[in-house]
Amino acid sequence: MFTRRISKSQFMMGLQCHKRLWLYNYRKDLIPPVDPARQHIFDQGHEIGALAREYFKGGRLVAADYKQLPRAIEETRKLIKTGAKIIYEGAVVFNNVLVRPDILKKNPDGDWDLIEVKSTTAVKDEHYPDTAIQKYVLEGAGLKIRKVWLMHINNQFVKNGPIPPKDFFTKQDITGETADLKAAIVRNLEKFMEMLGRSRAPGIGIGRHCSTPYECEFCGHCWKGIPEYSIYDIPRLKWEQKNTLKAMGILRFRDVPEDFPLNDGQLLCLQVEKTRKAVINKPAIAAFINGVKYPLYYIDFETIMPAMPLYDGSRPYQQIPFQLSLHIQPKPGAAVRHLEYLGDAKTDPRPELITFMLKNISPEGSLLAYSASFEATRIKELANDFPAYNSGLLGFTKRINDLMKPFQTRAYVHPHFQGRYSIKKILPALIPDMTYEGLAIGNGGDAQLAYLDMLSGKLPPAEMEGIRTALKIYCGQDTLAMVRILEHLQKIA
Numbered sequence: 371m372f373t374r375r376i377s378k379s380q381f382m383m384g385l386q387c388h389k390r391l392w393l394y395n396y397r398k399d400l401i402p403p404v405d406p407a408r409q410h411i412f413d414q415g416h417e418i419g420a421l422a423r424e425y426f427k428g429g430r431l432v433a434a435d436y437k438q439l440p441r442a443i444e445e446t447r448k449l450i451k452t453g454a455k456i457i458y459e460g461a462v463v464f465n466n467v468l469v470r471p472d473i474l475k476k477n478p479d480g481d482w483d484l485i486e487v488k489s490t491t492a493v494k495d496e497h498y499p500d501t502a503i504q505k506y507v508l509e510g511a512g513l514k515i516r517k518v519w520l521m522h523i524n525n526q527f528v529k530n531g532p533i534p535p536k537d538f539f540t541k542q543d544i545t546g547e548t549a550d551l552k553a554a555i556v557r558n559l560e561k562f563m564e565m566l567g568r569s570r571a572p573g574i575g576i577g578r579h580c581s582t583p584y585e586c587e588f589c590g591h592c593w594k595g596i597p598e599y600s601i602y603d604i605p606r607l608k609w610e611q612k613n614t615l616k617a618m619g620i621l622r623f624r625d626v627p628e629d630f631p632l633n634d635g636q637l638l639c640l641q642v643e644k645t646r647k648a649v650i651n652k653p654a655i656a657a658f659i660n661g662v663k664y665p666l667y668y669i670d671f672e673t674i675m676p677a678m679p680l681y682d683g684s685r686p687y688q689q690i691p692f693q694l695s696l697h698i699q700p701k702p703g704a705a706v707r708h709l710e711y712l713g714d715a716k717t718d719p720r721p722e723l724i725t726f727m728l729k730n731i732s733p734e735g736s737l738l739a740y741s742a743s744f745e746a747t748r749i750k751e752l753a754n755d756f757p758a759y760n761s762g763l764l765g766f767t768k769r770i771n772d773l774m775k776p777f778q779t780r781a782y783v784h785p786h787f788q789g790r791y792s793i794k795k796i797l798p799a800l801i802p803d804m805t806y807e808g809l810a811i812g813n814g815g816d817a818q819l820a821y822l823d824m825l826s827g828k829l830p831p832a833e834m835e836g837i838r839t840a841l842k843i844y845c846g847q848d849t850l851a852m853v854r855i856l857e858h859l860q861k862i863a
């Protein structure tokens with residue numbers, strides 16, 4: 371039997387996948403370094419945690435981190451013993467499980483409330499066991515827990531000046547739900563300890579659990595034998611069907627039998643994969659092209675979506691456009707002109723962005739975007755948040771065409787698309803001389819992190835300038851790619 375201590379996070383890993391918990395304990399060497407996107411999530415979580423402590427003012431923080439656990443445990447014990455009323459990040463152990471509750475609040479009768487803080491905008495299924503294991507440990511260690519609260523971000527909050535914690539958060543009483551889970555917690559703990567006592571990792575295959583509810587850090591290890599274009603890439607294939615194929619020993623998409631139940635789009639992708647020949651529906655592509663009116667405005671936004679709103683009038687996780695690339699083509703075959711807007715990372719970029727759009731996009735012609743619902747939604751939000759520009763902005767949304775449509779509707783399927791239709795996948799297949807590889811910023815996630823870095827105000831001017839250049843190259847590439855893709859479609863049709 372395993373006798374070492376596990377943490378709440380490890381308990382949650384075990385619920386997701388026994389193998390994940392086993393690997394975490396014995397093969398930490400397989401965990402890749404934390405990437406900037408994940409680091410940003412951690413940093414954001416810390417910011418939210420700090421604001422939550424403002425909600426329950428006057429508490430005592432147990433600052434010792436995971437490297438100083440004995441100190442943290444002892445400090446917490448002393449705080450409880452000496453009558454602390456509110457404890458942040460306390461460390462408590464029971465039955466070889468360590469928990470660090472975000473906030474413990476003592477009631478006048480001596481009972482405690484457990485408050486778990488999450489950066490989500492709603493209570494999620496995984497939050498119940500997350501809090502139930504904490505309650506189990508705290509009660510086992512002798513604290514009487516009266517209420518369990520899940521405190522999450524209030525998605526109706528609109529910033530207007532400094533953020534008041536009482537308005538920013540919503541508290542939900544989940545005492546009943548966590549109580550119902552007590553027996554399951556004990557059962558699972560026994561299973562985990564028994565499994566961790568074994569010398570070999572459990573024989574668990576890959577599946578939906580590798581990314582649900584959390585992205586597993588061992589994907590690079592467990593998924594390494596999967597071929598590049600596999601059954602896991604088949605668009606919209608249900609997990610049950612993927613598992614059936616895997617049980618049949620089929621991993622490569624091209625090996626899927628033709629009589630396997632697939633929908634029309636999946637069958638078309640399979641046909642293209644088996645024959646290695648593109649399927650092109652010329653009338654459908656011609657119809658799309660005929661629906662596009664010159665002058666053409668190719669647009670692409672880059673956005674940030676901070677959990678804690680940065681600008682007055684914005685909400686948590688609202689997508690805030692900070693950059694727009696615009697290629698303009700007056701008529702078919704004419705030279706394109708490129709214009710762009712990029713925020714200064716000091717002020718709210720939206721007013722200037724709106725002015726830029728209204729100045730440079732005429733009242734005639736089509737706007738083209740790739741996955742255009744994103745751009746249309748951002749424009750509608752701008753119209754809503756800046757009502758003075760409402761009619762001009764809403765006029766744009768009526769003229770947006772989606773360049774993704776011919777690919778999404780499978781009017782054009784190429785073997786190199788590998789069942790997908792994102793611009794990153796389409797572009798190198800259709801326009802081989804254009805690629806995102808080698809760009810300092812090569813995707814929307816990186817662009818977002820780069821702008822957040824600029825917003826931090828900590829970068830030296832030369833680095834700021836370098837990021838501005840990289841952002842312009844990346845966003846400009848997105849709209850230029852659209853120009854080239856439309857040209858390609860025009861030639862075909």
Ligand code: SF4
Pocket residue numbers: 386387388389390391393574575576577579580581586587588589590592593
């Ligand atoms: S990648 Fe999947 S199978 Fe492997 S440990 Fe993680 S969740 Fe389990």
